[in-house]
Amino acid sequence: MKKTLKYLCLLAIITSVMMSACKRDADYIKGxxxxxxxxxxxxxxxxxxxxxxxxxxxxxxxxxxxxxxxxxxxxxxxxxxxxxxxxxxxxxxxxxxxxxxxxxxxxxxxxxxxxxxxxxxxxxxxxxxxxxxxxxxxxxxxxxxxxSGKSIKVPIVSSAQLLAAPGTYENTLITMSNTVLEPEPAQGETYVGDKTINDGFGIATLHTEATANFASQQLPPSANFTGVIYYNNQRKPQLWIRNIDDAFELPLIKPSPVIITGYLPDPQGTDASTSAQYEYIQFMATKDIDFAVTPFSVVTNNNAGAATYPTLGWATGGVRTYKINLTSGTVRKGEFFYVGGSSKLIWGAGSTNVSNAKWIAAVNYASNNGADFGTANTNLLANSGNPAGIAVFEGTTVTASSVPLDVMMYGGSTPISGMVYSAGPPEVGYRITNTDFYSTINASTRKPQPIYGGGSNTTRLSFQATQSNPTGGSFVRLGGIYNPATGRWKTGRSLRNITMSLTMQLSELETGVGITTLEN
Known part of the structure; x- marks a missing residue:
């Protein structure tokens, strides 16, 4: 009898669990x-x-x-x-x-x-x-x-997300940000019909019926578009903006002559030496440049152990930001060049000497202060801890209000921590520009967001993958397709960790899968 009761109780428990597992996740009131x-x-x-x-x-x-x-x-x-x-x-x-x-x-x-x-x-x-x-x-x-008058949550969705999971966004209101029309609309070209939009992560279709009261209006070359996703008869997702206010025209992006294509933040061995200036950044020129005629500057930021916000942004100086001027040398369109430590070694002590690379600036950042600001430090590029970043500026004067030509942030935890950004007032932090990763206009609120950490500007790359034998980190390759004429990324940059070795050659950093290329 005891065994029978035991089995009956066990059966009741199993049945209860199975019934609860079949229930939907929903609101319940007293069961x-x-x-x-x-x-x-x-x-x-x-x-x-x-x-x-x-x-x-x-x-x-x-x-x-x-x-x-x-x-x-x-x-x-x-x-x-x-x-x-x-x-x-x-x-x-x-x-x-x-x-x-x-x-x-x-x-x-x-x-x-x-x-x-x-x-x-x-x-x-x-x-x-x-x-x-x-x-x-x-x-x-x-x-x-x-x-009536209820608020609506509008997710910001990239073309890559949409194409990967169109069913998720079907019949849903979304915003696609930082899009450009392909090809660029001619004068007088209107909304009506199907148009191709590119947000740097793929292409999507913008659809406008001939009966829409805005169908005959001029199509903007670049905009944030908010609309509902519908499938067509070919089972392809289309974005239907509901009214002309769903299109928020963006200013055309200023093309950058210099773009960030990779960096080495953690060479093998120790950084704790004034002779160990092994870290460097790889750039690509998008036009021919004579730096003696048209100078630029590179600034890195490192927020490890920071106790205050960077009130002067990229110009904060001290151990927070370090500036290197690019004032000599030449580079051709599509050519990689390097800025970093004077050692000119591919992966730290004992590795291949790459003095034959196009070094536009090589400085002893461990012993010498930066140009105008930045205290000598053995870590030009952070390799752990709070968010860090790299920016390139036109000219050699960088202030709190200077806007970079290109910028990339990486590392840190979520949400953003480490005294990197304060909403204020006044709002302080590191200024960004319009790139494949950042936008100076919030796609949801349509308000300015000029500083990293503000609004939707929270994207950052992960830290480099660590290695052993010998100990160190990988080279971070940033691969995408850039159009020098428009300043747009046809394909946004993605991170690829390149495994390093002491015998590695320069050609392995400048060729292979996932390198940045120019569209024209």
Whole structure:
């Protein structure tokens, strides 16, 4: 009898666990499933076949709720679709923002962006119509408006993210930032039709109906575009901006004659010696340069152990920032050149001498102070700890207000720490410029964000991979495709750790997979 009771109890426990495992993640009140299912959970039930919606399919729910993101006032929306967006708590950093299109016919025009609605979808069918995933078979009576003027979360999505997971963003309002039109629009070219946009991480399609009231307006050469992602009949995602305010034109980027293509922050051996100036940065010229005629400067920042914010930005000096002037030598378009320690060794003590490389500046940064600012330090480039960075400037005068031509930040923890940025007032930190990684305009708020750490400017590369035999770090190669004429990255830079050795040759840093190239 005792064994029977034991087995009955065990069976009850197993059954309880299995039932709980089958429940959806939703809101519960005293153990009762919410009548609402999130778009995130509902989309998971769809398997690219018509799906009749009932409480079993929807795991106890019969409705969805969310904020309206569709807009018919400008005429650029699929007919009859009321599109709503919602999210739920998922955990583990998963973004659960999802949109859902509901076909209610002509009454869809009655709803405005920001309306909060509840929609009873039980009895409807989730299916594709002309490529667009939507709930059909409902009347407008299924919709109950409960509020208006609600805020909407708009994720910033790169073309690479969109193409990798289009279903995630289908029927969802997103922003694609720092895009350029390809080819560059001619004078008088308008929005109407399908246009190719490039954000440096791939290409996407911008779609405008001929009936849109902005269809005949001039197409900007560069903009942040906010819109809803719909599939077309070929199952390709398209971005439909809802009105002309969804296009935020950006100033054209100033091309940089010098771009950052790699760096060695941790050569093998010890840095704790005034003779160990082994660290260096690799650049590429995007035009022919005579540095005696057109000088530049390079500044590195190191925030290890910092107790104050860099109130003067890149010009802070001391052990925080170190400046090297580039005032002599020449370089040809597309040629790599180097700035760093006077040792001119490829990977520290005992490694290949690369004096034959194009060294535009080689200084004893361990014994000598920087040009104008920067205290002699054995670490030109940080290799651990708080975020660090590299910037190149036009001319040899760098102040708190100077804007770099190119900049790259790397390392540190999330969120940004180490006295690197303060929102103020006044806002202080290291200024950025418009690159493949950074933007001086926030794509979501459309407000200026000129300093690293402010707004969406939080991207940074990881630290270099460490090595052994002998101990040291890899060379960080930054590979992308740059257009010198427009200043845009057709393909944004990505990090590739190059394994180093004492016998490595210069050609191995300047050739191979993942090097930066120029588009023309």
């Amino acid at each position: 009762t499933p919410s009548p609402f299912i999130s778009n995130f959970d509902l989309k998971k039930q769809y398997k690219e076949a018509d799906l009749l919606l009932n409480t079993d399919i929807m795991l106890g729910a019969n409705s969805i709720k969310g904020v309206v993101i569709s807009d018919y006032s400008s005429g650029n929306a699929p007919n009859g679709l009321l599109v709503i967006q919602n999210s739920r708590m998922v955990g583990s950093g998963i973004d659960s923002v999802r949109g859902m299109a509901v076909n209610i016919g002509a009454d869809a025009v009655k709803y405005a962006i920001g309306d909060s609605v509840h929609i009873k979808v039980e009895g409807g069918t989730l299916k594709r119509v002309n490529g667009i995933l939507q709930i059909t078979g409902l009347s407008s009576a299924a919709v109950n408006k409960v509020a």
